[in-house]
Amino acid sequence: MSRPVIATLDLTALRNNLDVVRRAAPHSRVWSVVKANAYGHGLDRVWSALSATDGFAMLNLEEAILLRERGWKGPILMLEGFFHADELALFDKYRLTTSLHSNWQVKALANAKLSSPLDVYLKINSGMNRLGFTPDRVHSIWQKLREIRNVGQLTLMAHFADAELPEGIAEPMKHIEQAAEGIDAPRSLSNSAATLWHPEAHFDWVRPGIILYGASPSGLWQDVATSGIRPVMTLGSQIIGIQNLKAGDTVGYGSRYRASGEQRIGIVAGGYADGYPRIAPDGTPVMVDGVMSRVVGKVSMDMITVDLTPCPQAGIGSPVELWGQNVKIDDVASAAGTVGYELMCALAPRVPVVVSQ
Ligand SMILES: *Cc1c(COP(=O)(O)O)cnc(C)c1O
Numbered sequence: 001m002s003r004p005v006i007a008t009l010d011l012t013a014l015r016n017n018l019d020v021v022r023r024a025a026p027h028s029r030v031w032s033v034v035k036a037n038a039y040g041h042g043l044d045r046v047w048s049a050l051s052a053t054d055g056f057a058m059l060n061l062e063e064a065i066l067l068r069e070r071g072w073k074g075p076i077l078m079l080e081g082f083f084h085a086d087e088l089a090l091f092d093k094y095r096l097t098t099s100l101h102s103n104w105q106v107k108a109l110a111n112a113k114l115s116s117p118l119d120v121y122l123k124i125n126s127g128m129n130r131l132g133f134t135p136d137r138v139h140s141i142w143q144k145l146r147e148i149r150n151v152g153q154l155t156l157m158a159h160f161a162d163a164e165l166p167e168g169i170a171e172p173m174k175h176i177e178q179a180a181e182g183i184d185a186p187r188s189l190s191n192s193a194a195t196l197w198h199p200e201a202h203f204d205w206v207r208p209g210i211i212l213y214g215a216s217p218s219g220l221w222q223d224v225a226t227s228g229i230r231p232v233m234t235l236g237s238q239i240i241g242i243q244n245l246k247a248g249d250t251v252g253y254g255s256r257y258r259a260s261g262e263q264r265i266g267i268v269a270g271g272y273a274d275g276y277p278r279i280a281p282d283g284t285p286v287m288v289d290g291v292m293s294r295v296v297g298k299v300s301m302d303m304i305t306v307d308l309t310p311c312p313q314a315g316i317g318s319p320v321e322l323w324g325q326n327v328k329i330d331d332v333a334s335a336a337g338t339v340g341y342e343l344m345c346a347l348a349p350r351v352p353v354v355v356s357q
Contacts, residue, residue, distance in 0.1 A: 004238035005270040007353045008324070009041055011049035013230035017212045018050055020228045025195050028202045029054035031077055031188065033209030037063070040275075040345040041213060041233060045355050047072065050212070055097075057207055061090060068094045077121060077207075080131065081105050088112040099123050099157060101131040106141060110148045117152035120145060121188065124179045126172035128161040135179035142183055155186045155204070163193035164218035169201055193217035196227060215340030221330040233344055234324025235275070235351070238317055239288070241267035242308070251297030251305050257282050264308040268320045271302040275347040276322055277336035284335040287321040289314040 021030055032053040038046045043063050047056065047070065055075035056067055064076050081099040082088055085108035091098055092114040100106055101123040109118070122142060125132030133141055138156075145151045158176050162168030176189065186204035192211040194201045210217050214231035216224040245251070245259040266288060272278035276299055284295040286304070291311035295304055304322070308314050323329040329340040336343075347353075 031057040040347040119153040121157040124158040126158040138179035219339040221328040235322040237270040239266040257297040268304040289318040
Protein backbone atom coordinates (compact mmCIF):
# COMPACT_ATOMS: atom_id res chain seq x y z
CA MET A 1 0.00 0.00 0.00
CA SER A 2 1.26 3.45 -0.85
CA ARG A 3 0.58 6.72 0.91
CA PRO A 4 -3.16 7.29 0.52
CA VAL A 5 -3.23 10.94 -0.57
CA ILE A 6 -4.56 11.16 -4.11
CA ALA A 7 -6.16 13.69 -6.45
CA THR A 8 -9.04 12.52 -8.61
CA LEU A 9 -10.11 14.50 -11.67
CA ASP A 10 -13.72 14.18 -12.77
CA LEU A 11 -13.67 14.82 -16.52
CA THR A 12 -17.46 14.54 -16.72
CA ALA A 13 -17.61 17.58 -14.45
CA LEU A 14 -15.16 19.38 -16.73
CA ARG A 15 -17.32 18.70 -19.79
CA ASN A 16 -20.39 19.75 -17.81
CA ASN A 17 -18.72 23.02 -16.83
CA LEU A 18 -17.93 23.83 -20.45
CA ASP A 19 -21.62 23.25 -21.19
CA VAL A 20 -22.50 25.68 -18.39
CA VAL A 21 -20.26 28.26 -20.07
CA ARG A 22 -21.96 27.61 -23.42
CA ARG A 23 -25.38 28.18 -21.88
CA ALA A 24 -24.20 31.33 -20.09
CA ALA A 25 -22.70 32.82 -23.26
CA PRO A 26 -24.67 31.24 -26.11
CA HIS A 27 -23.62 33.79 -28.72
CA SER A 28 -19.90 33.78 -28.00
CA ARG A 29 -17.08 31.50 -28.86
CA VAL A 30 -15.10 30.09 -25.95
CA TRP A 31 -11.41 30.24 -25.17
CA SER A 32 -10.93 27.62 -22.48
CA VAL A 33 -8.17 28.99 -20.30
CA VAL A 34 -5.67 26.26 -19.48
CA LYS A 35 -2.73 28.31 -18.23
CA ALA A 36 -0.69 27.08 -15.28
CA ASN A 37 -0.94 23.48 -16.45
CA ALA A 38 -4.73 23.75 -16.61
CA TYR A 39 -4.95 25.38 -13.18
CA GLY A 40 -2.90 22.58 -11.67
CA HIS A 41 -5.02 19.77 -13.11
CA GLY A 42 -2.46 18.80 -15.76
CA LEU A 43 -3.01 20.03 -19.31
CA ASP A 44 -2.24 16.66 -20.82
CA ARG A 45 -4.81 14.98 -18.56
CA VAL A 46 -7.69 17.33 -19.17
CA TRP A 47 -7.44 19.02 -22.55
CA SER A 48 -9.27 16.33 -24.52
CA ALA A 49 -12.29 16.61 -22.19
CA LEU A 50 -12.42 20.25 -23.31
CA SER A 51 -12.04 19.51 -27.00
CA ALA A 52 -15.56 20.84 -27.64
CA THR A 53 -14.11 24.30 -26.94
CA ASP A 54 -13.44 26.79 -29.75
CA GLY A 55 -9.90 27.45 -28.63
CA PHE A 56 -7.41 27.14 -25.79
CA ALA A 57 -5.80 30.10 -24.06
CA MET A 58 -2.58 29.89 -22.07
CA LEU A 59 0.74 31.63 -21.77
CA ASN A 60 3.41 29.00 -21.78
CA LEU A 61 4.93 28.05 -25.11
CA GLU A 62 5.72 24.49 -24.00
CA GLU A 63 2.04 23.96 -23.16
CA ALA A 64 0.94 25.30 -26.55
CA ILE A 65 3.37 23.00 -28.34
CA LEU A 66 2.14 20.06 -26.28
CA LEU A 67 -1.41 20.73 -27.45
CA ARG A 68 -0.29 20.84 -31.09
CA GLU A 69 1.67 17.61 -30.64
CA ARG A 70 -1.40 15.96 -29.16
CA GLY A 71 -3.31 16.91 -32.30
CA TRP A 72 -5.23 20.06 -31.37
CA LYS A 73 -5.66 21.95 -34.65
CA GLY A 74 -7.95 24.72 -33.45
CA PRO A 75 -6.96 28.18 -32.24
CA ILE A 76 -4.48 28.71 -29.43
CA LEU A 77 -4.28 32.13 -27.81
CA MET A 78 -1.12 33.15 -26.00
CA LEU A 79 -2.50 35.49 -23.34
CA GLU A 80 0.73 37.42 -22.80
CA GLY A 81 2.05 37.03 -26.32
CA PHE A 82 5.72 36.24 -26.89
CA PHE A 83 8.22 37.08 -24.15
CA HIS A 84 11.10 37.46 -26.60
CA ALA A 85 11.22 38.10 -30.34
CA ASP A 86 13.01 34.74 -30.82
CA GLU A 87 9.79 32.93 -29.99
CA LEU A 88 8.04 34.24 -33.06
CA ALA A 89 9.49 31.44 -35.18
CA LEU A 90 7.63 28.97 -32.94
CA PHE A 91 4.48 31.09 -32.96
CA ASP A 92 4.69 30.85 -36.74
CA LYS A 93 5.45 27.15 -36.82
CA TYR A 94 2.65 26.22 -34.40
CA ARG A 95 0.19 28.86 -35.64
CA LEU A 96 -0.40 30.59 -32.31
CA THR A 97 -2.55 33.66 -31.86
CA THR A 98 -0.56 36.27 -30.01
CA SER A 99 -1.62 38.97 -27.63
CA LEU A 100 0.24 42.25 -28.10
CA HIS A 101 0.50 44.50 -25.05
CA SER A 102 3.70 46.49 -25.56
CA ASN A 103 5.44 48.52 -28.22
CA TRP A 104 8.45 46.25 -28.41
CA GLN A 105 6.15 43.38 -29.38
CA VAL A 106 4.61 45.41 -32.20
CA LYS A 107 8.09 46.16 -33.56
CA ALA A 108 9.23 42.57 -33.17
CA LEU A 109 6.20 41.27 -35.00
CA ALA A 110 6.70 43.80 -37.80
CA ASN A 111 10.31 42.69 -38.24
CA ALA A 112 9.76 38.93 -37.98
CA LYS A 113 10.09 36.61 -40.95
CA LEU A 114 6.93 34.54 -40.90
CA SER A 115 5.51 32.01 -43.32
CA SER A 116 2.09 33.66 -43.04
CA PRO A 117 0.44 36.31 -40.86
CA LEU A 118 -0.43 35.62 -37.20
CA ASP A 119 -3.76 36.51 -35.66
CA VAL A 120 -3.37 39.21 -33.06
CA TYR A 121 -5.20 40.13 -29.86
CA LEU A 122 -4.53 43.77 -29.14
CA LYS A 123 -4.58 44.19 -25.38
CA ILE A 124 -6.32 47.22 -23.94
CA ASN A 125 -5.43 48.35 -20.45
CA SER A 126 -8.97 48.90 -19.14
CA GLY A 127 -7.78 50.22 -15.78
CA MET A 128 -6.20 47.19 -14.14
CA ASN A 129 -2.78 48.59 -15.05
CA ARG A 130 -1.17 45.25 -15.57
CA LEU A 131 -0.70 44.57 -19.30
CA GLY A 132 -1.98 46.52 -22.27
CA PHE A 133 -2.12 49.84 -24.07
CA THR A 134 -3.99 52.73 -22.48
CA PRO A 135 -7.23 53.52 -24.34
CA ASP A 136 -5.88 56.74 -25.88
CA ARG A 137 -3.12 54.80 -27.65
CA VAL A 138 -5.19 51.92 -28.98
CA HIS A 139 -6.38 53.59 -32.17
CA SER A 140 -2.91 54.50 -33.40
CA ILE A 141 -1.49 51.07 -32.51
CA TRP A 142 -4.43 49.54 -34.30
CA GLN A 143 -3.68 51.50 -37.45
CA LYS A 144 -0.02 50.63 -37.25
CA LEU A 145 -0.89 46.94 -36.94
CA ARG A 146 -3.14 47.07 -39.97
CA GLU A 147 -0.18 48.09 -42.06
CA ILE A 148 1.99 45.23 -40.86
CA ARG A 149 2.09 42.35 -43.28
CA ASN A 150 2.62 39.82 -40.47
CA VAL A 151 -0.69 40.71 -38.82
CA GLY A 152 -3.71 38.58 -39.69
CA GLN A 153 -7.11 38.84 -37.99
CA LEU A 154 -7.17 41.54 -35.32
CA THR A 155 -9.24 41.27 -32.12
CA LEU A 156 -9.54 43.67 -29.20
CA MET A 157 -8.88 42.13 -25.83
CA ALA A 158 -9.18 43.40 -22.27
CA HIS A 159 -9.28 41.87 -18.80
CA PHE A 160 -11.40 42.89 -15.81
CA ALA A 161 -10.05 43.46 -12.31
CA ASP A 162 -13.40 43.35 -10.48
CA ALA A 163 -15.87 41.42 -12.61
CA GLU A 164 -17.16 39.51 -9.57
CA LEU A 165 -18.74 42.76 -8.29
CA PRO A 166 -22.16 43.90 -9.56
CA GLU A 167 -20.76 47.29 -10.68
CA GLY A 168 -17.30 45.89 -11.30
CA ILE A 169 -17.11 46.31 -15.06
CA ALA A 170 -18.81 49.70 -15.47
CA GLU A 171 -15.64 51.80 -15.39
CA PRO A 172 -13.50 49.39 -17.44
CA MET A 173 -16.24 49.15 -20.08
CA LYS A 174 -16.03 52.93 -20.49
CA HIS A 175 -12.29 52.65 -21.10
CA ILE A 176 -12.83 49.81 -23.54
CA GLU A 177 -15.50 51.72 -25.47
CA GLN A 178 -13.17 54.70 -25.65
CA ALA A 179 -10.35 52.51 -26.94
CA ALA A 180 -12.61 50.77 -29.48
CA GLU A 181 -14.08 53.90 -30.98
CA GLY A 182 -13.87 53.77 -34.75
CA ILE A 183 -12.48 50.23 -34.69
CA ASP A 184 -14.53 47.50 -36.29
CA ALA A 185 -13.19 44.30 -34.76
CA PRO A 186 -14.21 41.32 -32.68
CA ARG A 187 -13.76 41.64 -28.93
CA SER A 188 -12.75 39.27 -26.13
CA LEU A 189 -13.23 40.69 -22.65
CA SER A 190 -14.82 38.23 -20.25
CA ASN A 191 -13.14 36.03 -17.68
CA SER A 192 -15.25 33.56 -15.67
CA ALA A 193 -16.88 36.22 -13.51
CA ALA A 194 -17.95 38.32 -16.51
CA THR A 195 -19.04 35.17 -18.37
CA LEU A 196 -21.41 34.31 -15.51
CA TRP A 197 -22.49 37.74 -14.33
CA HIS A 198 -22.03 40.35 -17.08
CA PRO A 199 -23.61 39.18 -20.32
CA GLU A 200 -23.20 42.70 -21.74
CA ALA A 201 -19.46 41.99 -21.85
CA HIS A 202 -19.61 38.67 -23.69
CA PHE A 203 -19.05 39.88 -27.27
CA ASP A 204 -17.28 37.50 -29.67
CA TRP A 205 -15.07 35.34 -27.45
CA VAL A 206 -15.30 34.70 -23.70
CA ARG A 207 -12.26 33.49 -21.74
CA PRO A 208 -13.36 31.42 -18.74
CA GLY A 209 -10.82 29.67 -16.57
CA ILE A 210 -11.78 28.93 -12.97
CA ILE A 211 -15.41 27.95 -13.60
CA LEU A 212 -14.29 25.23 -16.00
CA TYR A 213 -12.55 23.62 -13.04
CA GLY A 214 -15.60 24.03 -10.82
CA ALA A 215 -14.66 26.79 -8.41
CA SER A 216 -15.93 30.31 -7.89
CA PRO A 217 -14.32 33.39 -9.45
CA SER A 218 -15.43 35.38 -6.40
CA GLY A 219 -13.86 32.93 -3.97
CA LEU A 220 -17.31 32.17 -2.52
CA TRP A 221 -18.90 28.89 -3.53
CA GLN A 222 -22.36 30.25 -2.70
CA ASP A 223 -21.98 32.64 -5.65
CA VAL A 224 -21.83 29.72 -8.11
CA ALA A 225 -23.82 27.13 -6.16
CA THR A 226 -26.80 27.37 -8.52
CA SER A 227 -24.81 27.91 -11.73
CA GLY A 228 -24.55 24.20 -12.49
CA ILE A 229 -20.75 24.02 -12.32
CA ARG A 230 -19.24 21.06 -10.49
CA PRO A 231 -15.81 20.61 -8.88
CA VAL A 232 -13.36 18.73 -11.11
CA MET A 233 -10.58 18.02 -8.60
CA THR A 234 -11.03 16.01 -5.42
CA LEU A 235 -8.08 15.81 -3.05
CA GLY A 236 -8.64 12.74 -0.94
CA SER A 237 -6.76 10.74 1.64
CA GLN A 238 -7.28 8.48 4.64
CA ILE A 239 -6.86 8.45 8.37
CA ILE A 240 -3.53 6.84 9.22
CA GLY A 241 -3.53 7.33 13.00
CA ILE A 242 -5.81 8.09 15.94
CA GLN A 243 -5.16 9.95 19.20
CA ASN A 244 -7.44 10.07 22.22
CA LEU A 245 -7.00 13.39 24.00
CA LYS A 246 -7.83 14.41 27.54
CA ALA A 247 -8.71 17.94 28.61
CA GLY A 248 -5.68 20.18 28.19
CA ASP A 249 -3.85 17.97 25.69
CA THR A 250 -2.58 19.76 22.59
CA VAL A 251 -2.14 18.79 18.98
CA GLY A 252 0.70 19.36 16.55
CA TYR A 253 3.35 22.07 16.09
CA GLY A 254 3.07 25.11 18.27
CA SER A 255 0.44 23.31 20.35
CA ARG A 256 -2.09 25.55 18.63
CA TYR A 257 -5.08 23.38 19.42
CA ARG A 258 -5.88 22.40 22.98
CA ALA A 259 -8.66 19.94 23.84
CA SER A 260 -11.21 21.15 26.37
CA GLY A 261 -12.31 17.63 27.18
CA GLU A 262 -11.94 14.10 25.94
CA GLN A 263 -11.64 14.13 22.18
CA ARG A 264 -10.70 11.74 19.39
CA ILE A 265 -8.35 13.10 16.75
CA GLY A 266 -7.65 11.59 13.36
CA ILE A 267 -4.26 11.92 11.71
CA VAL A 268 -4.64 12.32 7.94
CA ALA A 269 -1.95 11.66 5.34
CA GLY A 270 -1.67 14.99 3.49
CA GLY A 271 0.04 18.23 4.36
CA TYR A 272 1.46 21.41 2.92
CA ALA A 273 3.97 19.45 0.85
CA ASP A 274 0.94 18.03 -0.98
CA GLY A 275 -0.52 21.47 -1.59
CA TYR A 276 -2.82 21.74 1.41
CA PRO A 277 -2.47 25.30 2.78
CA ARG A 278 -0.26 25.39 5.85
CA ILE A 279 -2.04 28.51 7.01
CA ALA A 280 -5.42 26.70 7.33
CA PRO A 281 -6.77 27.53 10.81
CA ASP A 282 -8.61 25.33 13.29
CA GLY A 283 -12.12 24.90 11.94
CA THR A 284 -11.18 24.58 8.26
CA PRO A 285 -13.76 22.17 6.81
CA VAL A 286 -12.82 18.60 5.97
CA MET A 287 -14.96 15.52 5.37
CA VAL A 288 -14.18 12.34 7.29
CA ASP A 289 -15.95 9.10 6.49
CA GLY A 290 -18.73 11.05 4.79
CA VAL A 291 -19.26 13.47 7.69
CA MET A 292 -18.28 17.14 7.74
CA SER A 293 -15.66 17.91 10.35
CA ARG A 294 -12.79 20.34 10.88
CA VAL A 295 -9.07 20.72 11.04
CA VAL A 296 -7.66 21.02 14.56
CA GLY A 297 -4.00 21.91 15.02
CA LYS A 298 -1.43 23.23 12.58
CA VAL A 299 -1.05 21.65 9.18
CA SER A 300 2.30 19.82 8.97
CA MET A 301 4.36 19.04 5.91
CA ASP A 302 2.87 15.56 5.53
CA MET A 303 -0.05 15.39 7.95
CA ILE A 304 -3.25 17.10 8.99
CA THR A 305 -5.08 16.54 12.26
CA VAL A 306 -8.87 16.47 12.30
CA ASP A 307 -11.61 16.31 14.89
CA LEU A 308 -13.38 12.94 14.98
CA THR A 309 -16.14 14.05 17.37
CA PRO A 310 -18.80 14.25 14.61
CA CYS A 311 -17.82 10.84 13.24
CA PRO A 312 -17.15 8.40 16.10
CA GLN A 313 -17.36 5.50 13.65
CA ALA A 314 -14.24 6.73 11.79
CA GLY A 315 -11.00 4.85 12.28
CA ILE A 316 -7.77 3.92 10.56
CA GLY A 317 -8.35 3.81 6.81
CA SER A 318 -11.50 5.97 6.86
CA PRO A 319 -11.71 8.13 3.75
CA VAL A 320 -11.02 11.86 4.03
CA GLU A 321 -11.93 14.55 1.51
CA LEU A 322 -9.66 17.57 1.85
CA TRP A 323 -11.50 19.31 -0.97
CA GLY A 324 -13.68 18.20 -3.84
CA GLN A 325 -17.32 17.34 -4.44
CA ASN A 326 -18.40 17.90 -0.82
CA VAL A 327 -15.80 20.14 0.76
CA LYS A 328 -15.66 23.02 -1.69
CA ILE A 329 -12.16 24.20 -2.50
CA ASP A 330 -13.52 27.75 -2.12
CA ASP A 331 -14.40 27.04 1.51
CA VAL A 332 -10.98 25.61 2.33
CA ALA A 333 -9.35 28.52 0.51
CA SER A 334 -11.39 31.19 2.25
CA ALA A 335 -10.65 29.65 5.65
CA ALA A 336 -6.98 29.93 4.71
CA GLY A 337 -7.32 33.50 3.42
CA THR A 338 -6.86 32.68 -0.25
CA VAL A 339 -8.85 31.61 -3.31
CA GLY A 340 -9.52 28.26 -4.93
CA TYR A 341 -7.29 29.27 -7.86
CA GLU A 342 -4.20 29.22 -5.68
CA LEU A 343 -4.96 25.87 -4.06
CA MET A 344 -5.62 24.03 -7.31
CA CYS A 345 -2.55 25.53 -8.98
CA ALA A 346 -0.44 24.48 -5.99
CA LEU A 347 -1.34 20.80 -6.05
CA ALA A 348 2.08 19.28 -5.43
CA PRO A 349 3.81 17.08 -8.01
CA ARG A 350 4.19 14.31 -5.45
CA VAL A 351 0.42 13.76 -5.29
CA PRO A 352 -0.66 10.92 -7.59
CA VAL A 353 -3.47 11.94 -9.91
CA VAL A 354 -6.14 9.63 -11.29
CA VAL A 355 -8.57 10.64 -13.98
CA SER A 356 -12.16 9.48 -14.05
CA GLN A 357 -13.89 9.78 -17.39
C1 LIG B 1 -6.46 33.83 -16.26
C2 LIG B 1 -7.10 34.66 -17.30
C3 LIG B 1 -8.44 34.45 -17.66
C4 LIG B 1 -9.33 33.47 -16.94
O1 LIG B 1 -9.66 34.00 -15.66
P1 LIG B 1 -10.67 33.23 -14.69
O2 LIG B 1 -10.91 34.18 -13.58
O3 LIG B 1 -9.97 31.99 -14.24
O4 LIG B 1 -11.87 32.92 -15.50
C5 LIG B 1 -8.95 35.18 -18.70
N1 LIG B 1 -8.19 36.11 -19.35
C6 LIG B 1 -6.92 36.35 -19.00
C7 LIG B 1 -6.13 37.38 -19.72
C8 LIG B 1 -6.33 35.65 -17.97
O5 LIG B 1 -5.07 35.89 -17.63
